[in-house]
Amino acid sequence: MHFTAIDFETANEDLASICQIGLAVYKDGNLSEEWKTCVNPEDYFSVFNISIHGIDESAVEVAPTFPDLIEKLHSYLEDKVVVCHTSFDRLAMQQACKRYGLTSPRCKWIDTSRVARRAWKSCASKGYGLRKVCKTLGYEFKHHDALEDAKAAAYILLSAMKEAGLDLDEWLRRVEQPIDPEASKAIAEITREGNREGPLFGEVLVFTGALDIPRREAADLAAAAGCKVTNGVTKNTTILVVGDQDIRKLSGHEKSSKHRKAEDLVESGIPIRIIKESDFRELVKL
Numbered sequence: 001m002h003f004t005a006i007d008f009e010t011a012n013e014d015l016a017s018i019c020q021i022g023l024a025v026y027k028d029g030n031l032s033e034e035w036k037t038c039v040n041p042e043d044y045f046s047v048f049n050i051s052i053h054g055i056d057e058s059a060v061e062v063a064p065t066f067p068d069l070i071e072k073l074h075s076y077l078e079d080k081v082v083v084c085h086t087s088f089d090r091l092a093m094q095q096a097c098k099r100y101g102l103t104s105p106r107c108k109w110i111d112t113s114r115v116a117r118r119a120w121k122s123c124a125s126k127g128y129g130l131r132k133v134c135k136t137l138g139y140e141f142k143h144h145d146a147l148e149d150a151k152a153a154a155y156i157l158l159s160a161m162k163e164a165g166l167d168l169d170e171w172l173r174r175v176e177q178p179i180d181p182e183a184s185k186a187i188a189e190i191t192r193e194g195n196r197e198g199p200l201f202g203e204v205l206v207f208t209g210a211l212d213i214p215r216r217e218a219a220d221l222a223a224a225a226g227c228k229v230t231n232g233v234t235k236n237t238t239i240l241v242v243g244d245q246d247i248r249k250l251s252g253h254e255k256s257s258k259h260r261k262a263e264d265l266v267e268s269g270i271p272i273r274i275i276k277e278s279d280f281r282e283l284v285k286l
Helices: 047-053 066-077 088-100 112-119 130-137 146-164 168-174 215-224 257-267 277-283
Strands: 002-010 018-027 030-038 081-084 108-111 204-208 239-242 273-276
Touching: 002 047, 002 066, 002 088, 002 146, 018 066, 018 088, 018 146, 030 066, 030 146, 047 257, 066 088, 081 088, 081 146, 088 277, 108 112, 108 168, 112 130, 112 146, 112 168, 130 146, 146 168, 204 215, 204 257, 215 277, 239 257, 239 277, 257 273, 273 277
Parallel strands: 002 081, 081 108, 204 239, 239 273
Antiparallel strands: 002 018, 018 030
């Protein structure tokens, strides 16, 4: 039972702007190696992201760039089972590789948010964020430190193996199956409430800014992936998708009211993830 857990922190809303990598290698269920590094994203740092993880320009001034680290990432991840919590880390690496024209490591991914939703009934529809699952399991860690988050994801997987009596290969199959096989038979169609079996079920998503695709089409994609699509940002919102051309508006009232409200809510402790449209469209493909 060997796998590698990984997590990325980003400099801004662009998932390709990786500024920290944390990685933990497990063999036979035990931690055998860990690695963490800052990364120079060759991009700007948003005040918002700095407030989340505490990493800024000064921390990455002499750090390697993502291309400097790609060979090392391949050595850890190629042909391995790779663990992350939600699909955002998988997409971050994919987008960073795309930005630099690099080849992503070939590996089998397992999303521990999907594991948690199948292992514990209390996490099936809500409460499957990394912090909440770990709190439920009694696991303490420093959230938004890439290495700490990677090890937290690994802890969830190991706990789920023990809880359900399933090994790694069995969990790789289980996450592709319905959360509740019997209940899924009654679902006749996908609605804007979100596909219950979608990988993003439980997420509450709002769009803002000028999108490259029609809002109706974007909402259909989000619902198919499991998101509930709403019109306004509230404390229940979990994802705000911002049009690519609007994402680099750095401050003040150039940002939409939804964008500013989302940042205000995050500062008050509401965990809303802000991403650009092109990242959203890649996310719903995973």
